[in-house]
Amino acid sequence: MKVLVTGASGRLGRAVRRRLESRSGVEAVFLRHYTDGSRGDDAFAFDMTDMPRLHSVVSTARPDVIIHLASITGLACDNDPQLANAINVEVTIALAGIAAELGTERIVFTSTAAVYGDGYREPIHEGTPLRGASSYASTKQLAERGLVKCVETSANLSAVVLRIFNLYGDDFTDSVVQKLLTSTPDQPVRIHGLDRFVRDYVHVDDVVDAIMACVDAELTARHQVINIGTGVPTSNRALLERLGERRELYFDLVGEERESYSCADITRAADILDFAPRLRL
The missing domain is CATH 3.40.50.720 (NAD(P)-binding Rossmann-like Domain)
Structure with a gap:
């Protein structure tokens, strides 16, 4: 083939x-x-x-x-x-x-x-x-x-x-997963809400x-x-909890809780x- x-x-x-x-x-x-x-x-x-x-x-x-x-x-x-x-x-x-x-x-x-x-x-x-x-x-x-x-x-x-x-994956540096795993105190990730922002x-x-x-x-x-x-629907809160088991994450909650599924x-x-x-x- x-x-x-x-x-x-x-x-x-x-x-x-x-x-x-x-x-x-x-x-x-x-x-x-x-x-x-x-x-x-x-x-x-x-x-x-x-x-x-x-x-x-x-x-x-x-x-x-x-x-x-x-x-x-x-x-x-x-x-x-x-x-x-x-x-x-x-x-x-x-x-x-x-x-x-x-x-x-x-x-x-x-x-x-x-x-x-x-x-x-x-x-x-x-x-x-x-x-x-x-x-x-x-x-x-x-x-x-x-x-x-x-x-x-x-x-x-x-x-x-x-x-x-x-x-997501190691090469996908623009994915929120990879951004969180490489976040630093000087470069926190902007997160729009915890419970109502859901992704797969x-x-x-x-x-x-x-x-x-x-x-x-x-x-x-x-x-x-x-x-x-x-x-599997994963809220921002669940994502932070799971990735936080691997390393310390740095993020800022910005704006009002945004509903997005x-x-x-x-x-x-x-x-x-x-x-x-x-x-x-």
């Missing part, structure tokens, strides 16, 4: 790359977007918004499966909305079109729980209406819609969309497990959306991917 990975030099991409390189029977091609001349590693680097070049690179690789991780995330989407739309939306749709043209069997796309928004009181299932308000969420929603159209007009292509909840924290190793399972899972539909989290219903992930995340916090 030949697998092509975009975003292979990112935090999640590096973890996926390590897993693929240890998997027998897989030939992997690693790509990353770059325009500044700083290659950094041996992943094949080029401007992925150059559509003729993108087509040429993917056509040369002729993968059986594409794992599309390349993305502009968070506040970077607000800072450069044009690039965010190009990478998150246009490249995703172009890749799916190229995949359909080449006879690629499957594209695995990493989306985000941000597409749901956060005004809930119980775990969110995949049929929940999308009401994400951020620029990042908007680009991912557009990309998801584009994938649906590509699959509908293709004879053989299947697509798996993974809506990933709050991802999923470790990078579990996310990689899910991505690997998507490569050859039997799908119940040619287009499949799957939540990836732990299914985001947690995954992972029933579908368990059924389709045999997904069983470890509770690591």
Whole structure:
């Protein structure tokens, strides 16, 4: 099997790359977007918004499966909305079109729980209406819609969309988990309330497990959306208590208690991917 990975030099991409390189029977091609001349590693680097070049690179690789991780995330989407739309939306749709043209069997796309928004009181299932308000969420929603159209007009292509909840791990320095574990008296973490701010924290190793399972899972539909989290709602208070058992934490409670809830219903992930995340916090 030949697998092509975009975003292979990112935090999640590096973890996926390590897993693929240890998997027998897989030939992997690693790509990353770059325009500044700083290659950094041996992943094949080029401007992925150059559509003729993108087509040429993917056509040369002729993968059986594409794992599309390349993305502009968070506040970077607000800072450069044009690039965010190009990478998150246009490249995703172009890749799916190229995949359909080449006879690629499957594209695995990493989306985000941000597409749901956060005004809930119980775990969110995949049929929940999308009401994400951020620029990042908007680009991912557009990309998801584009994938649906590509699959509908293709004879053989299947697509798996993974809506990933709050991802953390040693390399994810912008996650609240890692910020707390590296906090200092001079750099405390800002915490918005203790009991009513709730998130689903999923470790990078579990996310990689899910991505690997998507490569050859039997799908119940040619287009499949799957939540990836732990299914365990964790309040800020619980998070502080658990991480505080490892080391002293430094944080400031700011503003009024904020009600915000985001947690995954992972029933579908368990059924389709045999997904069983470890509770690591």
